[in-house]
Amino acid sequence: MNYLPLFFNLKSKNVLVIGAGLVAFNKITLLLRAGANIKIIAKNISKEVKCLLYEEKVMFIAKEFNKKYLKEIFLVISATGDTDLNNRIFQICNDLFLFVNIVDDQSKCSFIFPSIIDRSPIIMAISSGGTAPVLLRLLREKIESILPMKLGNIARISGKLRQFIKKRFTNTFERRRFWEKLFKSVFIDQIINGQIKKAINTFRKYSTNYIKSIGQIIIVGAGPGDSGLLTLRGLQVLQKADIVLYDYLVTSDILDLVRRDAQRICVGKRAGIKSISQDEINHLLVSLASKGKIVVRLKGGDPFIFGRGGEELEIAKKYGIDVQIVPGITSAIGVSAYSGIPLTHRKYTSGVIFITGHKCSNFSKNNWLLLSESIYTLAIYMGSVKAVEIANKLIFYGRLQSTPVALIGKGTTLDQKVIIGRLDEMNKIITLNIQPSLLIIGDVVNLHKKLKWFCSENTFDIVNYKSSIVNLL
Numbered sequence: 001m002n003y004l005p006l007f008f009n010l011k012s013k014n015v016l017v018i019g020a021g022l023v024a025f026n027k028i029t030l031l032l033r034a035g036a037n038i039k040i041i042a043k044n045i046s047k048e049v050k051c052l053l054y055e056e057k058v059m060f061i062a063k064e065f066n067k068k069y070l071k072e073i074f075l076v077i078s079a080t081g082d083t084d085l086n087n088r089i090f091q092i093c094n095d096l097f098l099f100v101n102i103v104d105d106q107s108k109c110s111f112i113f114p115s116i117i118d119r120s121p122i123i124m125a126i127s128s129g130g131t132a133p134v135l136l137r138l139l140r141e142k143i144e145s146i147l148p149m150k151l152g153n154i155a156r157i158s159g160k161l162r163q164f165i166k167k168r169f170t171n172t173f174e175r176r177r178f179w180e181k182l183f184k185s186v187f188i189d190q191i192i193n194g195q196i197k198k199a200i201n202t203f204r205k206y207s208t209n210y211i212k213s214i215g216q217i218i219i220v221g222a223g224p225g226d227s228g229l230l231t232l233r234g235l236q237v238l239q240k241a242d243i244v245l246y247d248y249l250v251t252s253d254i255l256d257l258v259r260r261d262a263q264r265i266c267v268g269k270r271a272g273i274k275s276i277s278q279d280e281i282n283h284l285l286v287s288l289a290s291k292g293k294i295v296v297r298l299k300g301g302d303p304f305i306f307g308r309g310g311e312e313l314e315i316a317k318k319y320g321i322d323v324q325i326v327p328g329i330t331s332a333i334g335v336s337a338y339s340g341i342p343l344t345h346r347k348y349t350s351g352v353i354f355i356t357g358h359k360c361s362n363f364s365k366n367n368w369l370l371l372s373e374s375i376y377t378l379a380i381y382m383g384s385v386k387a388v389e390i391a392n393k394l395i396f397y398g399r400l401q402s403t404p405v406a407l408i409g410k411g412t413t414l415d416q417k418v419i420i421g422r423l424d425e426m427n428k429i430i431t432l433n434i435q436p437s438l439l440i441i442g443d444v445v446n447l448h449k450k451l452k453w454f455c456s457e458n459t460f461d462i463v464n465y466k467s468s469i470v471n472l473l
Contacts, residue, residue, distance in 0.1 A: 226253075304327070
């Protein structure tokens with residue numbers, strides 16, 4: 001271990017910063033967050049540091065460094081760029097046993113600044129000892145992504161409850177067991193979601209009967225396919241799940257983000273294939289959560305856009321189970337963006353309508369008249385099964401036969417395929433269908449050729465129908 005990580009309490013302690021450029025400003029900003037008294041020595045002062053001086057957040061003491069200014073100083077930071085001066089400062093500080101950091105010269109640092117993840121009062125510091133700063137930045141990004149921004153609130157509230165638990169459980173092991181169970185419960189999510197009263201009630205239940213766990217159902221939208229489109233909150237939830245009930249539309253890349261020891265149960269439904277019913281899924285959710293498990297219902301796209309998330313939320317509420325929703329990027333938005341097809345564009349459309357294809361047989365005449373208006377883009381989920389029927393109805397009720405159509409299969413993934421054609425060519429288009437798919441109808445489809453940016457080699461024009469089939473095979 002090249003460095004021993006330490007956390008200094010700098011509140012009201014004097015820190016001397018020599019130099020007042022942008023690099024020095026960045027160090028000063030960090031030190032101010034820690035409550036230090038900053039004293040500055042510098043010939044030239046940047047506008048950023050001048051603002052701090054004007055606001056009386058720092059103190060200017062001299063233009064030239066002198067040993068006498070080290071009296072009553074706790075830390076010293078030199079960011080001058082003057083090698084001779086830096087060497088002198090380092091030697092003097094060493095002789096006086098003062099902690100010193102010469103910026104950009106690790107050999108002359110008795111301490112270094114780590115990469116900090118701040119969730120005050122929880123602070124995490126990581127360092128590569130100056131050997132791999134880029135790797136360190138990437139590691140920090142990963143850690144940042146899995147730590148909720150409101151983690152500090154959890155620590156503050158828990159800190160206020162510690163004395164109560166010390167009196168409730170005199171045994172150290174029992175106290176540790178209590179806190180472990182509480183932090184694995186809904187207590188965390190209730191604080192994150194601002195439900196402080198509920199969190200306190202959960203705390204009381206656990207402190208009264210701390211052995212019994214309280215279950216939870218979390219309905220998560222996995223997005224359209226690309227694991228990079230999973231939300232930050234979705235990733236955090238997957239990392240704490242006990243059991244994940246997932247659909248066929250959830251990609252393997254996203255499933256790889258689930259906590260390793262979590263149980264995974266596929267409850268996906270596919271058209272024309274016998275599979276688990278929604279009632280069975282609802283029963284499974286309730287049954288598992290009632291056993292004290294954190295149950296994640298992982299659904300493709302967004303749970304509330306043709307995802308039956310509302311039904312699953314209702315069943316959780318009916319049985320009094322704590323529940324939360326983590327929205328996802330719905331397929332129409334994600335897939336259209338990855339295809340270079342804007343669903344709205346002021347030159348082509350006044351709006352977009354989301355519909356589900358397998359319910360189109362129940363549409364009324366007025367429904368079809370609205371859908372046939374050329375000012376609307378149609379984004380049709382599960383539209384391939386009844387695509388020809390939809391096309392015929394739209395043409396019958398006034399939509400132009402030449403209306404551009406895009407059928408996009410496996411959208412946002414590296415296997416994405418985009419098939420372009422006309423409304424009156426739908427019977428040909430669907431023969432090239434790749435599941436899962438989204439159907440987009442409207443003039444905005446014409447923008448695909450100009451705006452496409454992702455997997456462009458997998459675009460097929462129905463005009464080249466035969467060659468397209470050969471390419472797909």
